[in-house]
Amino acid sequence: MSPMRGLKSVLCVALLAAMAAAQTSSGTSTQTPADPNQPPQNPLQEPQKPTEEEQNRPQAARFDIGDRTASNEDQHIGELRLTTRWTEVGGDPTRSFRVSQHEIDRQCMTAPVPPATTGTLIPGCIVGRQNNIAEFNYFLDRRFLGTRRFQFLSMYRGTEDASVDPEHNSLQKAYVRIFGPRDEYIIGDALVNFSRLSFNQNIKGLNATTKIGEKWKVSGVGGVFIDRYGSLYKDLEGRPYMAVVTGGRVERKVFNQDSTFGFNVSSSRDIVESLSLFDASTGAPLTAGASPQPALNHVTSFDTKLLSKKGLRLEAEFAYSFTDFDRRFSSGPFDGCPADTTNPLVSSCDTRSPQPQLNRIQGDWGGRLESSYRYKRLSVRGSYVRYQPNFASINARQISDLQDWVIRTSYELTDWLTVDGAVRRSNDNLREQKGFQTTLWGPEARFILHDLPFYKRGVFEFGYRHRDVGASDGSANRFVRTPYAEFTFPVKQTYFTVGYERRQAQDQLDARQTSNTDRVFVGLRGIYDIGNWEINPAFRFELERQSHRPAICEFPTPVAPATANPAGTPCSVLMDIALVRDSNRLGSATLYIQAPRWFILEGAFRASSSTLTSLAAATDPVTGVLLPPPFQPTANGFSRPSYRGAVSYKIRNDENMVFTFSFERTNNFYFTSPNYDERIWAGSLLYRFGRQGR
Secondary structure (H helix, E strand, O other), rough: OOOOHHHHHHHHHHHHHHHHHOOOOOOOOOOOOOOOOOOOOOOOOOOOOOOOOHOOOOOOOOOOOOHHHHHHOEEEEEEEEEEEEEEEEEEEEHHHHOOOHHHHHHHHHHOOOOOOOOOOOOOOOOEEEEEEEEEEEEEEEEEEEEEEEEHHHHHHEOOOOOOOOOOOOEEEEEEEEEEEEEEEEEEEEEEEEOOOOEEEEEEEEEEEEEEEEEOOOEEEEEEEEEHHHHHHHOOOOOOOOOOEEEEEEEEEOOOOOOOOEEEEEEEEEEEEOOOEEEEOOOOOEEEOOOOOOOOOEEEEEEEEEOOOOOOEEEEEEEEEEEEOOOOOOOOOOOOOOOOOOOOOOEEEEOOOOOOOOOOOEEEEEEEEEEEEEEEEEEEEEEEEEOOOOOOOOOOOOOOOOEEEEEEEEEEOOOOEEOOOEEEEEOOOOOOOOOOEEEEEEEEEEEEEEEEEEOEEEEEEEEEEEEEEEEEOOOOEEEEEEEEEEEEEEEEEOEEEEEEEEEEEEEEEOOOHEEEEEEEEEEEEEOOOEEEEEEEEEEEEEEEEEEEOOOOOOOOOOOOOOOOOOOOOOOOOEEEOOEEEOOHHHEEEEEEEEEEOOOOEEEEEEEEEEEEEEEEOOOEEOOOOOEEOOEEEEEEEEEEEEEEEEEEEEEHHHOOOOEEEEEEEEEEEEOOHHHHHOEEEEEEEEEEEEEEEEO
């Protein structure tokens, strides 16, 4: 087996293992492999929704070469994309990320009147700006030195639009790859995947793999980890510490061709001087403990993968880490730690958890065990992980202080009914360093009806999920019950989907967090071919309606001299029992039409809106004293409708030469803050060239 296929096998197994251990967020969602550029999620924490700023962050350029890297045929593929666009922002332009403050000051601000140093925004002014974007991508694949192949990839982008890229000229991705049946060498961007706990992320450097005999494989990597090439020599806003990374792996096949045993080493060293040594707001020197923290991390791990012909799969790994969580020097008397405020002879650092002020290495271990088994119609999957509080694997981005186990089972009762069940338990405070333990307990069940006698193509799914979170000191005690159902029924080339979900969230300590939410959704997707016209419409609408009592109670006043209530004190002072109902709506509709020749038409509409109501205490207009309940309802909410249309013309009816004109408008309406809208006209020319392999 070639190193390339071996690397693919390792990647596939890791992704399958991640899917087996993952917890589905809804009864109908499909599990996807974890992105190595995103940190893993802690099951004990509530999932964080991306903010508007995070959603609007500049995106990396895309150049899809698909599976052409393994075609084993000489080829070269190039792509040139030129785009010019005109952007207008009305309303409050300061809320839009598409225009800079400099453009707002130049076009829509009055001249400052002394002693003022800034002007005022001109009402009704529209900020306009033209931006240009150029992208050039190239991929080359050639035979090299007999049985080897030489591959080269380069992705370049130039623009003055900061909403697209903070750099005017940037190299998005680049690598040189030389590989053969028994070895592989990559210079530049490379996804290094040794094992789950040692090394699993993108780096820029040298990655080499070679086979020794039929059973041994050795891999090594050295380079840097940084968000983009420009951050290596430019002081870009928001860039992370540059880290020097190294690692190695020795792997041996055991028992059969699909079973392996591996030994891994990994190292990451943040360069303190790669970011400013002074606080940008105060100018004071940054000391140990200040964020972000430059770390030094070494990891050693052993892993094994065993596959039997009878359907049993077993994976295990044990790792030990040595970490200095902040490389900056601390001058405390106890290895950098300051003295305890109550006893100057004792250190204030608790070494059972990471201590950035400690001027020495902290070590700890982590492990995982995963298995799956299938026998006829029964399949069982399970996983167990334990990461000690001081365990850290920066090159694999692992969570610390977590014990988590998951068991999933699926059984095909009949040819038309499948039953799935799962249970998960997670907890922290593994060294009792926090004083209390948070535990999550999550059973779920699902029934899938398919290939029904009266409707073969329909799929009906219903189930129940339960999430229970509690703390050993009583500071948390809540659960969520979620029954759901979904029905998908195709009619010829049209697919209809309808579903319902109810979430009952109960907080036993803070009744203000208790709520009942009903969610319904309908969808339609069509795939039509009418007279060589390709027509694909899609529609989806979701409605969530939540009822809760936001002012039902208050926590009692702490008894002096205490300044806080004991853990587990409930919200028991009855206030206003008024029931409030909020709603969230999301609707989208798209239409894609490709004519037999020349033209492609695209249209899209999306509307996201929310109606929120809260209760607030009113004030007596004469005395200024707060009035007792009932409280006054305070309305809030937003609406963000947007639409986009595009017409693409294939020059000489060639898909490799396409001109596209598009228009996009987004309105942002808010109940309590200034509104704004964005309008974008764009023209784009795409030219592809080269010779593709079959």
